Amino acid sequence: MLLISCPWCGPRDETEYHYGGQAHVPYPENPANLTDEQWAEYVFYRDNPKGPFAERWMHSTGCRRWFNVLRDTATHEVLASYRLSEPRPGGNR
Amino acid sequence: MAEPTEAGPVRLRRSPLAHLEERMRAATVTGARGVTLTEWPFITMVNLRVDPASEAADRIEKTLGAPLPRQCGHTTASGPHTVVWLGPDEWLVLSQAEGTAVATELKEALGGDPGSVVDVSANRTTLELSGPAARQVLEKGCPLDLHPRAFGPGQAVSTTVGPVAVLLWQVDGAPTYRLLPRSSFADYLARWLIDAMSEYRGPEVP
Numbered sequence: 001m002l003l004i005s006c007p008w009c010g011p012r013d014e015t016e017y018h019y020g021g022q023a024h025v026p027y028p029e030n031p032a033n034l035t036d037e038q039w040a041e042y043v044f045y046r047d048n049p050k051g052p053f054a055e056r057w058m059h060s061t062g063c064r065r066w067f068n069v070l071r072d073t074a075t076h077e078v079l080a081s082y083r084l085s086e087p088r089p090g091g092n093r
Numbered sequence: 094m095a096e097p098t099e100a101g102p103v104r105l106r107r108s109p110l111a112h113l114e115e116r117m118r119a120a121t122v123t124g125a126r127g128v129t130l131t132e133w134p135f136i137t138m139v140n141l142r143v144d145p146a147s148e149a150a151d152r153i154e155k156t157l158g159a160p161l162p163r164q165c166g167h168t169t170a171s172g173p174h175t176v177v178w179l180g181p182d183e184w185l186v187l188s189q190a191e192g193t194a195v196a197t198e199l200k201e202a203l204g205g206d207p208g209s210v211v212d213v214s215a216n217r218t219t220l221e222l223s224g225p226a227a228r229q230v231l232e233k234g235c236p237l238d239l240h241p242r243a244f245g246p247g248q249a250v251s252t253t254v255g256p257v258a259v260l261l262w263q264v265d266g267a268p269t270y271r272l273l274p275r276s277s278f279a280d281y282l283a284r285w286l287i288d289a290m291s292e293y294r295g296p297e298v299p
Contacts, residue, residue: 008165008181009165009166009250010165012236012237012252013236015236016236016252016253061252061253062165062250062251062252063179063180063183064179064183065180065181
């Protein structure tokens, strides 16, 4: 079980959260201009790194806020959690 | 037109745990490992959302007579009202006063500013678990650290007890906890607690 620290509520068990996929995937500026392939990449294609991975989580049984978590996919170590308004700690990959 | 409809539902309303009242009373354990479970039905609950830095928040704090808690776990109280932190811009106002009156008062304080005031009294019911063994009962299913060094009277957090999401509020050091599950989960949670309480009837197994 992961122990994830919510930026507002502090450390809570993983069962209190919902997972929301990869973080920092920007919505296309002009979605209408995208080709089908580019749109499919935006909708379906995600990174799958071995190591630190920034992902979105929601504290669903707590404060119901979305935030980002930096997690090592190999060790499951939670490296950091930060608010959506904050940049990824340590910069982008 | 409003009067007859208001008198009707209030008189006719039925708490989500009315059918378990007898069983909750029968589950009472007395003595050094005592624990009791009771329902406090129909407590007024008003969900409040507003930017805590706004003027509307100041007006609401004046209306309530208590500051809005700014941190997870904190509560503030004034007269019949207790304000519980739900999120950075969301609170639950628990009150002994009548629901429509509280909601109207808060709506007026909010005025036209961004935010919302909703009477959600029917959303949850309140279970009170009290007695020397109350903490042990909760610890069977609550992932939170409830030891007095981490959690004490006047604190309230959203968490889970067993599989049920509840708002857990400690009111005194007896300890007495109030659990606020959604109404439709209350039956399950009450049965879960009655079962968890049963072992304290007998002597402690070392």
